[in-house]
Amino acid sequence: MRSRHDTAADLRVEALRAAVGDAVWAPSIHNTQPWRFTSRGSRVSLRADADRRLGVADPDGREMLISCGAALFNLRLGLRARGLDPEVVLLPDPDRPHLLADVEAVPGEEPEDYTRLMHGQVRRRRSHRGGFTAEPVPDSVLAAVRSEAETEGARFIQAVDAHVKGALAALNNAAEHIQRRTPSYASEIARWAPAPGSRRADGVQHESYPRTAPRTEPHFAARDFARGRGWGMEPANGTETPPAGVVLLLVTAGDEPADWLRAGQGLQRSLLRASEHGFAAAYHTQALQIPELRAFVRTHFCGAGHPQLLLRLGVPDTEDLASVRRPLEDVLTEEP
Numbered sequence: 083m084r085s086r087h088d089t090a091a092d093l094r095v096e097a098l099r100a101a102v103g104d105a106v107w108a109p110s111i112h113n114t115q116p117w118r119f120t121s122r123g124s125r126v127s128l129r130a131d132a133d134r135r136l137g138v139a140d141p142d143g144r145e146m147l148i149s150c151g152a153a154l155f156n157l158r159l160g161l162r163a164r165g166l167d168p169e170v171v172l173l174p175d176p177d178r179p180h181l182l183a184d185v186e187a188v189p190g191e192e193p194e195d196y197t198r199l200m201h202g203q204v205r206r207r208r209s210h211r212g213g214f215t216a217e218p219v220p221d222s223v224l225a226a227v228r229s230e231a232e233t234e235g236a237r238f239i240q241a242v243d244a245h246v247k248g249a250l251a252a253l254n255n256a257a258e259h260i261q262r263r264t265p266s267y268a269s270e271i272a273r274w275a276p277a278p279g280s281r282r283a284d285g286v287q288h289e290s291y292p293r294t295a296p297r298t299e300p301h302f303a304a305r306d307f308a309r310g311r312g313w314g315m316e317p318a319n320g321t322e323t324p325p326a327g328v329v330l331l332l333v334t335a336g337d338e339p340a341d342w343l344r345a346g347q348g349l350q351r352s353l354l355r356a357s358e359h360g361f362a363a364a365y366h367t368q369a370l371q372i373p374e375l376r377a378f379v380r381t382h383f384c385g386a387g388h389p390q391l392l393l394r395l396g397v398p399d400t401e402d403l404a405s406v407r408r409p410l411e412d413v414l415t416e417e418p
C-alpha cells in the first residue's frame with residue numbers, strides 16, 4: 083500500500099514535470115529550445131544546451147540565455163500555478179557557466195488570480211511575423227507590459243518619435259540585408275527553418291510565418307526563413323500597409339549572463355501579460371546580432387542601457403500561428 087508520504091512525493095514529481103512542460107513553451111531564438119532540465123526531489127536545475135547555440139549569430143550565447151530566461155519564468159509561473167513557491171538561485175556555480183539556475187520548489191499558497199491568468203497564456207502566446215491591425219495598444223496595457231519587465235530587472239524603451247522608429251527599422255533592414263548575403267548567417271538560418279513536411283520538433287516551421295511578409299509602416303524586414311522557396315502561410319487579407327505597431331527595445335543595466343537571464347524573464351512576463359489582452363510581439367533581432375550595429379543602437383537609443391531585443395507589439399492580423407516543441411523526455415532528466 084502507498085503511504086501518504088509516497089503520494090506527496092508523487093504529486094511533487096508530477097508538479098515539477100508539469101512546470102517543466104510549461105517552461106518549454108517559452109519563445110527561443112529560431113525555436114532552438116536551447117535548454118535542459120534536471121529534477122531531483124523538490125529541485126529543478128536549468129542548463130543551457132550549448133549544442134543549440136547559434137555559433138554565427140549568437141557566439142556569446144546572449145540570445146541563448148535570453149531564451150533560457152524566458153523558460154525560467156515559465157517554470158517559476160508553472161510552479162506557482164501548482165501551489166509551489168520557486169526559490170531561485172541564478173548561476174549558482176561560477177565553475178559551471180551553463181548551469182543557469184537551481185530552483186527549489188517549496189510548498190506555497192494557492193495561486194492568485196494573477197498567476198492563473200498569466201499561466202493561462204503560456205501555451206496561447208505566439209510570436210507574430212506579419213503586420214498588425216490598426217487597433218492601438220492602450221496606454222494601460224503598455225504600462226502593465228513595462229512594469230512586468232521592470233519587476234524582473236529589465237526595462238522597455240519605446241520608440242515614440244517617428245524618426246527613431248524609422249532609424250531602428252533602417253538598422254534592422256540593413257542587418258537583414260547583410261545576413262542574407264553572408265553565407266555563414268544564411269546557412270545557419272537554413273539549419274533552423276525546416277522545409278514543409280519536416281517532422282522536426284524545433285526550428286521555425288513554415289506554418290509560423292507568412293509567405294510574403296507585408297510591408298509595415300515603417301517597414302521592418304522579416305527574416306528569410308523561406309529562402310525564396312515559396313514556403314509560408316497565406317498572408318492576411320488586411321490593409322496593404324499595416325502599421326508596424328508599438329516599437330520597443332528591451333534593455334538591461336548590464337550585459338552579463340545574469341542580465342541576459344533577467345531580460346528573458348522580463349520578456350516572457352511581459353509577453354504573457356500582453357497576450358492576456360490579445361496583443362502579440364514580432365521580433366527583429368537582426369541588428370542586435372551584428373556587433374557594430376548593436377553598439378550603434380546602444381549609443382544612440384538606449385541611454386545607459388544595453389539593448390537585448392527589438393520588438394513590435396500589436397494585435398496580430400492573422401489567426402494563431404503554429405509552433406512546435408520537443409517532447410518533454412528530450413529535455414527533462416528526472417533523477418531518483
Ligand SMILES: Cc1cc2nc3c(=O)[nH]c(=O)nc-3n(C[C@H](O)[C@H](O)[C@H](O)COP(=O)(O)O)c2cc1C
Pocket residue numbers: 107108109110111112113145146148149152207208209210211285286305365366367368391404405
Ligand atoms: C532571443 C530571441 C530572439 C528572437 N528573434 C527573432 C527574430 O529575429 N525573428 C523572428 O521572426 N522571431 C524571433 N524570435 C521568435 C522565435 O522565432 C520564436 O520564439 C520561436 O520560433 C518559437 O515560436 P513561438 O514564440 O511562437 O512559440 C526570437 C525569440 C527570442 C527568444
